[in-house]
Amino acid sequence: MAAPAFDIVHAAELEWEGAAAHRDGGVEFKTLFTNGGGAGNFWFTLTRIGEYSTPRHRHNFDQVRYMLDGGFGFGEQVQEEGQVGYFSEGSYYEQQSQGPNTHVFLQCEGGSRAPYLSPQDTRAIGKELASIGRFERGHYIPPGGTEADARDGFEAVWEHATGQPVRYSEPRFPTPVIVDPANFAYLDDAAQPGVSHQQLMRVTERDLRIGFDQVGAGATYEIVADDRDTTIYFVEAGEGEVTGPGGERSTYGQWTAFRLGRGARATLVATTATKLFVLGLPV
Numbered sequence: 001m002a003a004p005a006f007d008i009v010h011a012a013e014l015e016w017e018g019a020a021a022h023r024d025g026g027v028e029f030k031t032l033f034t035n036g037g038g039a040g041n042f043w044f045t046l047t048r049i050g051e052y053s054t055p056r057h058r059h060n061f062d063q064v065r066y067m068l069d070g071g072f073g074f075g076e077q078v079q080e081e082g083q084v085g086y087f088s089e090g091s092y093y094e095q096q097s098q099g100p101n102t103h104v105f106l107q108c109e110g111g112s113r114a115p116y117l118s119p120q121d122t123r124a125i126g127k128e129l130a131s132i133g134r135f136e137r138g139h140y141i142p143p144g145g146t147e148a149d150a151r152d153g154f155e156a157v158w159e160h161a162t163g164q165p166v167r168y169s170e171p172r173f174p175t176p177v178i179v180d181p182a183n184f185a186y187l188d189d190a191a192q193p194g195v196s197h198q199q200l201m202r203v204t205e206r207d208l209r210i211g212f213d214q215v216g217a218g219a220t221y222e223i224v225a226d227d228r229d230t231t232i233y234f235v236e237a238g239e240g241e242v243t244g245p246g247g248e249r250s251t252y253g254q255w256t257a258f259r260l261g262r263g264a265r266a267t268l269v270a271t272t273a274t275k276l277f278v279l280g281l282p283v
Helices: 119-132 153-162
Strands: 006-010 027-034 042-049 053-057 061-069 072-074 077-079 084-087 093-097 101-109 134-136 139-141 177-179 195-203 208-215 220-224 231-237 240-243 249-252 256-260 265-270 274-280
Touching (some): 006 249, 027 256, 084 195, 084 208, 119 134, 119 153, 249 256, 256 265
Antiparallel strands (some): 006 256, 027 042, 042 101, 061 101, 072 077, 084 177, 134 139, 195 208, 208 274, 231 256, 240 249, 240 265
16 A cells, blocks of 8 residues: 555544454554555554563564653563664564553564554454454464464464465564664754754665654754655654645644655644654665
C-alpha cells in the first residue's frame, strides 16, 4: 500500500489498545502509523508497559524503541529513559519490565524482506488460534497439546498467516544495540537558522535511519523527506504548526506524529522549542 504524501496524528486523541493474543497483558498501544499490509509494511506506536515479560525469542523483522520515561529490561541489558534501542532481526532477546515505562516503538521489515504482518492481521489470527488452542506466557500450545508442544506465539501466528515456515537471518548484532543520545552532538543546519540534527544510526543494507531534529522557538524548519521511502517524525516536546506538501495545515504538540512520503516537503514553524524523533524507514 502506497504511503500518503503527508499524514498527521495526535496521540492524545487515540485510545489505548491491549496486546495481541500471542502475548500476555501488561502492554498497551496507540497505533500512530501503519501501512496496513503488503511490501514495506511497518507499525509505529506509542506504547506503555506495566508488569510485562516475554520468554527469550527472536523475530524476522527489525525493531526500534525510544524510551520516553521509565526503563525496560532485555536480559542483562536495561534500556533507560532517553535511550534508543535497535533490535536486529534474528537476534535473540527477552523482555522484563523494570516498572512502568512509555516509549515509541517501530516494527518494520528487516534486511531479509520477510513479510511484516499488519497489527490487524496479527490480532485476527491470534484470536483464531486462541479459539482452537491456547497462548500461555508468550507461547502457543496447539489443540490437544501439552506444554511440551509449546512454541513461540509469534512464530505460530506468522506461519498460520503466510503458510510458510519462519526463517531467521543470521543476526547482524548479537544483542540489542542500546544508544545514549546524550553522548551524540547536534549539528547545526547551515541553511536553516535555529535547526539542528543529531544522527544516531544508519543500519543494515536497507538503510534504516534513526536520529533527532531540534527546532528553536520561533524558527522555521523546511523539511524535505528522503526520496527513497517514508520518513516519520514524532514530537517529543514542543508546540507549533506544520504545513504539508498540499498546503494542509495542522497544529502540533507533545506526542504528535507526522509522516512524509518519498521526497515530500513540509514546513514546520515552532512556537516553542521542538524536539523530533526521526525515523527513515528501510528502503
